[in-house]
Amino acid sequence: MAENREFFYRRLHSLLGVIPIGIFLMQHLFVNHLSTYGPEAFNKGADFLANLPFRLGLEFVVIYIPILFHAIYGVYIAFTAKPNSVRYGYFRNWMFLLQRITGIVTLIFIVWHVWETRLANAIYGTEINFDLMATILSSPFMFWFYIVGVVSTVFHFANGLWSFFVTWGITVSPRSQKIMTYVTVGVFLLFTYMGIASLIAFAQG
Amino acid sequence: MAEKQKTIRLIIERQDSPDSKPYDEEFEIPYRKNMNVISALMEIRRNPVNAKGEKTTPVHWEMGCLEEVCGACSMVINGKPQQSCSSLIDQLEQPVRLAPMRTFPVIRDLAVDRSRMFDSLKKVKAWVPIDGTYDIGPGPRMAESKRQWAYELSKCMTCGVCLEACPNVNSQSNFIGPAPLSQVRLFNSHPTGSLHKKERMDALLGDGGLQGCGNSQNCVQVCPKGIPLTTSIAALNREASTHSFKSFFGSDYHN
Numbered sequence: 311m312a313e314n315r316e317f318f319y320r321r322l323h324s325l326l327g328v329i330p331i332g333i334f335l336m337q338h339l340f341v342n343h344l345s346t347y348g349p350e351a352f353n354k355g356a357d358f359l360a361n362l363p364f365r366l367g368l369e370f371v372v373i374y375i376p377i378l379f380h381a382i383y384g385v386y387i388a389f390t391a392k393p394n395s396v397r398y399g400y401f402r403n404w405m406f407l408l409q410r411i412t413g414i415v416t417l418i419f420i421v422w423h424v425w426e427t428r429l430a431n432a433i434y435g436t437e438i439n440f441d442l443m444a445t446i447l448s449s450p451f452m453f454w455f456y457i458v459g460v461v462s463t464v465f466h467f468a469n470g471l472w473s474f475f476v477t478w479g480i481t482v483s484p485r486s487q488k489i490m491t492y493v494t495v496g497v498f499l500l501f502t503y504m505g506i507a508s509l510i511a512f513a514q515g
Numbered sequence: 516m517a518e519k520q521k522t523i524r525l526i527i528e529r530q531d532s533p534d535s536k537p538y539d540e541e542f543e544i545p546y547r548k549n550m551n552v553i554s555a556l557m558e559i560r561r562n563p564v565n566a567k568g569e570k571t572t573p574v575h576w577e578m579g580c581l582e583e584v585c586g587a588c589s590m591v592i593n594g595k596p597q598q599s600c601s602s603l604i605d606q607l608e609q610p611v612r613l614a615p616m617r618t619f620p621v622i623r624d625l626a627v628d629r630s631r632m633f634d635s636l637k638k639v640k641a642w643v644p645i646d647g648t649y650d651i652g653p654g655p656r657m658a659e660s661k662r663q664w665a666y667e668l669s670k671c672m673t674c675g676v677c678l679e680a681c682p683n684v685n686s687q688s689n690f691i692g693p694a695p696l697s698q699v700r701l702f703n704s705h706p707t708g709s710l711h712k713k714e715r716m717d718a719l720l721g722d723g724g725l726q727g728c729g730n731s732q733n734c735v736q737v738c739p740k741g742i743p744l745t746t747s748i749a750a751l752n753r754e755a756s757t758h759s760f761k762s763f764f765g766s767d768y769h770n
Contacts, residue, residue: 394682
């Protein structure tokens with residue numbers, strides 16, 4: 311494996327994007343969607359997660375370490391490409407460019423989001439509940455920042471899922487890749503709806 | 516008979532030496548029927564005078580077969596990399612813009628050095644080794660359906676168009692590009708070639724190998740031979756998954 315380090319890192323990057331990060335993202339958007347059922351429903355869901363056994367260990371193994379690797383290696387991947395979507399304006403080439411742009415946007419969004427919620431909780435003891443999000447999202451700027459962040463994250467996940475299936479050799483034929491394009495568009499639309507609906511629910515208090 | 520002679524306008528990105536700065540030069544040459552880009556370049560070579568009427572050096576380019584099978588005359592024509600022999604003037608918008616494929620080192624004007632592609636083919640062992648000290652006899656037969664399929668992959672002429680269009684083949688990365696990857700699939704599928712599958716896969720997963728693909732899929736769009744490059748890459752990805760699992764978890768031998 312030592313001699314194929316680049317291959318190993320690249321495959322690890324692809325794997326971590328879906329397992330566990332993608333799975334965590336879907337879980338996160340599902341729980342957030344509880345906000346559309348009202349503050350109590352959301353707080354109950356958030357409390358359940360906050361009181362999971364070995365929470366800090368879970369967070370490190372399932373979230374922090376995989377995301378850190380995915381982000382750092384992803385920035386390297388993004389900046390070793392020389393995008394040419396204007397010259398070669400094919401659909402997949404635009405997706406290639408958008409995957410790299412949304413990766414960077416998502417990274418900025420996640421850093422800010424984690425700082426404002428999880429780190430604020432760890433450092434200042436800020437309570438993570440419906441009210442915290444309602445306060446943050448009552449500012450129009452932050453509301454739109456979150457909209458852009460969530461859409462960008464979901465796009466990066468959905469399109470990344472498409473390349474995951476190619477990278478691991480699951481979708482080989484052009485037809486299977488095309489069907490996967492439709493499936494991932496569905497994933498994008500579904501989770502974008504869930505994310506935006508919960509943001510609106512928070513913002514309306 | 517005072518009819519004005521029809522002309523062709525060309526804007527050529529020129530470069531005098533590998534390290535000098537590129538510059539544009541415009542040419543206006545007399546029109547003839549059924550010209551291709553090469554015959555236009557030959558006309559400039561015959562009479563190296565630019566559009567301003569100044570005498571200049573003839574434009575340098577490479578060519579070989581003149582029937583789109585050798586790949587030597589590839590250049591960027593009106594923004595798209597393609598073979599200048601099969602690019603017909605009548606089908607091109609004027610002025611016709613010619614530029615070298617800058618993914619490769621420029622030797623002079625439109626001629627580029629495609630050595631890196633041939634080095635990559637050596638790296639991934641894109642051949643069937645049959646030479647030895649005695650006659651090893653005929654190899655196993657290949658199913659006709661498979662032969663027809665493999666023939667499509669064998670059309671690759673190492674022209675470099677897919678590397679030129681690939682966003683991941685550039686000066687910051689050592690990715691070998693789509694063409695040599697697809698050749699690995701071709702030779703791994705050959706009944707005799709498959710005896711060396713493991714060596715090719717090991718080379719393919721080395722630095723600059725298969726993992727450099729970012730799925731922009733430009734290669735399959737621009738390939739002049741219509742080679743299913745992205746299908747080859749995905750198929751190799753599948754092969755690489757099992758290959759790397761076998762190497763890590765498997766026994767001490769696997770092909």
